[in-house]
Amino acid sequence: MNLETNYPDNIKEKLKLACIGIAGLGGLGSNSAASLTRVGIGKLILVDFDKIEKTNLNRQYYFQDQVGKFKTEALQENLLRINPEINLELHKIKLEPGSMSDLFKNADIVIEALDTAEIKAQFIEEVHSILHHIPLIAASGAAGYGNSDTIFTKQLGNLYIVYNPEAPSSDEGLLLAPRVSIMANWEADIAIKIILDGNDANHS
């Protein structure tokens, strides 16, 4: 069974030709990947070293019977149930400073979906300096609930940050499905906009 969509052929084609890299398959990455799969993106590069824990299910795109599995493999199962034709490139590795951009050099767009502020900063610095021609979409402030109106997209050239400056850190605030999914889907939405309308990186 294929993924059936009712949009015009040129839109389908653009989505199918796109390759999006996702760094981290937790709350941001798994939900982002699910939405991108649902709209018909042709290829995803999925990177995560971790296994699913019971407490991940309050916000991540996995199910009870997948606890203990690697996130890459479980997400592959779930995404193929949505679109059996999607091309998935899985990397079960931990991103380390010095080689963070390597897996993403052939992507059209990269989505940062990592957890700690430290690793987010490292990833953005490294990927945005080495792969400066590739749009990079990051998210900051995925913890908390309520007042989601404070979220906005901060665009600095090819770097897009889904930014919630009022958010607590996940060390202090709760990580819950609604807020995390909003941020994840906001990232996916920016990716779709870039694919369908082009990358307006003029204002930096």
Added chain:
Amino acid sequence: MPITVNNKEVDFIENETIKLLLKRMHFTFPMIVVKANGKLIKKNEYSKFIIKNNSKVDVIHLISGG
């Protein structure tokens, strides 16, 4: 002529580095991304990179969670 930091006008100071600007602005978050005139400034350049007059500087702090 002023410089712009996160879209706000701020006095230009001769020979000010990114590190000094962050201190002046009281940006104390440990994890940030800095761009000056569209160019990403790496952490190890903060104390060397001198901000020119009329520059547009953006500082984004990163918050854990994902």
